[in-house]
Amino acid sequence: MPARRQQILEFIQEFMIENGIPPTVRDVQKACEISSTSVVDYNLRILERDGYLNRRPDVARGIELLDNSGQPVSNAPxxxxxxxxxxxxxxxAFSTEDSASSAEFDTIEVSPDLPRRHGQLYGLTVNGSSMIDALIDDGDVVIIKPTNDATDGEMVVAWLKVEExxxxxxxxxxxxxxRLQPANSSMSPIYCDAR
Known part of the structure; x- marks a missing residue:
């Protein structure tokens, strides 16, 4: 592959990792110091023809990278x-350390800014409908940030010490x-000692 096309492809990959969205043609032009958008377009058409990417001409950021099998590559965390x-x-209760020792995890894509803003995160699969009025239903996955602090009204994963x-x-x-309040009017809150 010519150096120019390799440079364009590498820029697109890096841009998507850093920003979570594809670059525009003008972003590619500026970053790769290309004389015009038509030269960028020409190189993108060749990269598309050769199976490195797909383009949606009706979308400003319509570049989609492909893997070796022609499937879209996701750079989302x-x-x-x-x-x-x-x-x-x-x-x-379960321990995230116990879970971490298992070889396989299911995963879920999240917005690129979530880990940057919140650090270490993990997902839990919801069992039940006590949070249905908060639009969280049975089978949904909630993304959790481990912390020992909470303010009134925040949704939390609460560990009930006595009951474990x-x-x-x-x-x-x-x-x-x-008071651990469900977001479902047909269910009662749980009260426990604050200590």
């Missing part, structure tokens, strides 16, 4: 789905107790 979370009756169970609820500190 992926988060491991490490286990279930109850949205209903609490379920026995976990549940997904909204958190409210009320004096010396915590």
């Amino acid at each position: 992926r988060v491991h789905i490490v286990g279930p979370i109850a949205a209903g009756r609490p379920i026995p 169970e976990v549940t997904l609820k909204k958190f409210y500190l009320e004096g010396d107790q915590v």
Whole structure:
């Protein structure tokens, strides 16, 4: 492959990793110091013909990289789905360390800015419908940021110490107790000691 096309392809890959979206033709022109957008277009057509990418001419950022089998390449970050979370009756607690020891994880793509803004994340598969009014239903995956702090009204994965169970609820500190409020009017809150 000629150096110019290799440069364009590498720029597109790097741009997509850094930004989570493809570059425009003008982005390619500027970054690769190409004289005109028509020269960029010419090289993109050849890269498309040779099976390195697909283009959607009706979309400004319509470049899609392809792998060796001709399938679209995704540069979106992926988060491991490490286990279930109850949205209903609490379920026995699990350890992310225990889950991490297993060889295989299901994963889910997330927006590129999520890991940058929030750091370490993991996914949990929801069991139950206690959070249905928050648009979280049975079988959905919630993305979790591990933390020991919560403010009133935040949705949390709560560990119920005495029961050694976990549940997904909204958190409210009320004096010396915590109210774990479902987002489903047909279900009752869970109260536990704040200590």
